[in-house]
Amino acid sequence: MSTIDEVAGPARTTAVPEKLTGRLKLVLVVLLVAQFMLAVDFSILNVALPVIGRGLGFPLAQLQWIATAFALAAAGFTLLFGRIADLVGRRRLFMIGLAVLGLSSLLGGLAVDPTMLLIARVAQGLATAAVTPAGLSLLTSSFPEGPLREKALGLNGALMSAGFTTGAVLGGVLTDLLSWRWAFFINVPVALAVLLIAPTVLVESRGEARAKLDVPGALAVTVGLLSLVFGLTAAGEHGFGDPAALVALAVGVVLLVVFYFVEKGAAQPLVPVRILHKRTVIWGNLAGLIAFVTETSLVFLMTLYLQKVLGFSPLAAGLSFAVLGLGTVTGGVTAARVIGKIGTTPTLVVGGIVQAVATAALLGLGDDRSWMWLLLLATFVGGVGNMLVIVGFMVTATSGLSDADQGMATGVATMTQQIGITMGTPIMSAIATAGIADSAGADAILGGVSTAVLVNAVIVLVGALMAAVFLRKKA
Structure with a gap:
């Protein structure tokens, strides 16, 4: 059986392609569409939770399990599925995961009670845990190290971050105009389209040696x-x-x-200790963890500010993050060029500093809508910086490894991403709400948000400094 490793192998020993061929463009589109859809699923139900609760009879205290059930499965099984992808074939697991995602989305859209919906969310999370590392492995093994891989990872990172923001906007639009059920149904045709196209453009890829789990x-x-x-x-x-x-x-x-x-x-x-001892893997993943923890939780903090302090509706608050999405796309598209000019580690450091400064600027937000210009400007600039870090993290964490190790490396990187997305909001929520009563006024809420924003900015700055110190030499 031919493999992607066989396709990519000669390129490494002869000439590395400098431009995307027609086939590589198709590979990129298929993989990016799948990753974007998975990113949307992380946030698409957030705005719709109260409506879902009323429609299916969810007790208020259990509404958070609609998001938690997905996050637990997505984060908990990512590393395991990354290794399984190496053993059974990355394309095979990618397609199985997409099929499960389509079926579970259909089940969620047809749910008639809380149990049925939670089963669907767990299945969606498991599908995400399978598709994300398999897709990233196909991406890194399809594109050789260098400008092409950096460009592909930049686009992937941009669309994933944009997908997280798009999910918040799309969830509000679908819920207001149609029904919360369309937040599930929308996945079905997309998954079906990718499943139909993928076999014609993706070539099977797996580790060189068959190993036991x-x-x-x-x-x-x-x-x-x-x-x-x-x-x-x-x-x-x-x-x-x-x-x-x-x-x-x-x-x-x-x-x-x-x-x-x-x-x-x-x-x-499952993960060779020699890989865990690689400086690029350790510090690259730590930089990525900080990037995802801080930016995704910042969306939560700004949602709290917009709705509880400025009085925005959920839909209006979601639409306000379109500027952040534009910033992440800008950062993702330009990241490869920045890395090419100044190097991967300097890109991590510069991106972290830009994100930290932009986040710190949000400490100037006030209690009226005249401050929206600051929020929009700071989130745009912060999105650019955050995406430079994310692309730098993916390049760092997956470089210098054989194709046989790509599934494992991308599994670790994906686990980092899933954990970061999952843990950021609870941490910042606990900081923001500490000492604030349910009946607290806008001033108290603004104070809690400001405290969490300060902690967020400090964490980003510490991450940039660690990258500068521990990744200063090219591995």
Whole structure:
């Protein structure tokens, strides 16, 4: 069977293509459409949650499980599916995941009770955990290291971030004009179209050697990540003093430590320890984690500001983030050129500093709508900086590795992305709402948001400094 590795291999030993061929453009379109759709799913239901609750009889306290059920499955199983993609074939898992996504979206749109909807959301999360690392592996193994891969990863990162923002806007539009059910139904034709086109443009790719799945390692990392995400979600809802949150976080940390030692002694580890010791993998993924934690949670903080302080409707608040989406697309499109001119690590550092400064500027927001210009300008600039970091992280975390390791590397990078998207909002929610009563006025809410924004900016700046120190030499 021919593989992508066979297609890409000669390019590495002879001449690396400088321009996208017609076939590579089709490969890029198929993979980017799938990744964009998955990113939209992370946020498309956020605005619609109250409407869904009323329609299906969800108790108010359980509404957050519509989002949490998806996030738990998406984050918890990503690394496992990244390794499975190496073993069974990346294109095969990519297509299986897309089929599950289409079917689960149809099930969610037809849901008649909370149980049916939660089953659909878990299935959507599992599909995301399968498709995302498989798609990224196909992307990195289809495009050789260098300008083409950087351009492809830049477009991928731009569309994923834009998808997260688009989801908030699209969810409000569909819910207002049609029904919340269309937030599910919209996935079905897109998934079907990709499934029909993918076999004609994607060539199967897998690791060079067939290996057995590291079951102990898979169990440790999967349950550990599930516990960590659950603990962070519980902390965001009830505060970091909540006993259930503390127990879940402790179990998650312990199991991830166990995972490291299991991998150290495993004959065929899920993630080889030698890879975890690579400086580019460690610090590249940490930079990516910070980028996703801070920018996705900033969307939550600004939503809180727009609705609770300025009195915007959910739809108007969602539309306000179109400028942020434009900033992320701008950053993604220009990231490859920036990396080509100044290098990957300087791009990480510059992007982090730009994002930190733009985030800090939001501390100047006031309690009336005359401050909207500052919000729009700062979120646009911050989106550009954030995308420079994200593309720099993906290039750093997947470079210098063989094609056989690409599934594993992209699985780790995807896990970083999913965990960052999942954990950012609970952390910033806990900071913003600390000490604010439910009946607090706009001034108190603005104070809580400002505190969280300050913490957000400091975290971004620390991430940029760490990248400058620990990635200063080219690996």
